[in-house]
Amino acid sequence: MDYREVQSINLARLLKEGGTAGASGVVRDAFFAGEERFPLQGEAHWKVSVTSVGEGEFWLSGEVEGVALMECRRCLKPTPVPVHAYFQHMLHYRQGAEGVEFHEETEEEYYIFGEPDLDLSGFLAEAFITEMPYTALCDENCRGLCPVCGADRNLVDCGHEAEEHHPLRALKGLLPEL
Numbered sequence: 770m771d772y773r774e775v776q777s778i779n780l781a782r783l784l785k786e787g788g789t790a791g792a793s794g795v796v797r798d799a800f801f802a803g804e805e806r807f808p809l810q811g812e813a814h815w816k817v818s819v820t821s822v823g824e825g826e827f828w829l830s831g832e833v834e835g836v837a838l839m840e841c842r843r844c845l846k847p848t849p850v851p852v853h854a855y856f857q858h859m860l861h862y863r864q865g866a867e868g869v870e871f872h873e874e875t876e877e878e879y880y881i882f883g884e885p886d887l888d889l890s891g892f893l894a895e896a897f898i899t900e901m902p903y904t905a906l907c908d909e910n911c912r913g914l915c916p917v918c919g920a921d922r923n924l925v926d927c928g929h930e931a932e933e934h935h936p937l938r939a940l941k942g943l944l945p946e947l
């Protein structure tokens with residue numbers, strides 16, 4: 770397999786001759802949305818195909834598959850969550866346009882790009898992150914963190930009552946002994 774770390778596809782031939790082009794690759798470590806980082810376990814794999822539909826218009830379709838590492842909502846442990854996302858977008862080529870820009874008109878949504886080398890990173894990150902669940906659980910039976918002392922109750926029995934819940938006490942438990 771000819772995997773590349775570059776997340777782009779070159780459409781120079783399609784711009785001249787039409788037809789279809791394909792590309793595939795991997796994303797390592799994490800996806801990013803602005804400053805926010807969405808860590809991965811191992812590599813995420815992607816593949817796309819782009820088809821010329823005439824008049825500088827292209828149809829992009831692809832998929833991205835990987836394992837997101839999300840914090841367990843009870844014990845905060847990094848928890849692997851398999852994600853497989855599909856996406857389809859209409860693209861318009863405008864020579865000289867910078868980057869990849871989203872446009873919306875009545876009944877039509879599309880992206881404008883101006884370089885034959887189309888950057889896919891935004892499409893891949895958006896599809897993957899959108900497909901992620903809002904929260905994760907390391908295990909259906911995860912016992913979470915003790916609200917009193919902050920201990921991971923999956924690992925230790927700190928002896929505190931599960932019902933005993935007071936935010937200030939939980940905070941106190943997290944501070945080091947003076």
Ligand SMILES: [Zn+2]
Pocket residue numbers: 841842843844845846906907908911912913
């Ligand atoms: Zn957990």
Ligand SMILES: [Zn+2]
Pocket residue numbers: 915916917918919920927928929
């Ligand atoms: Zn405790």
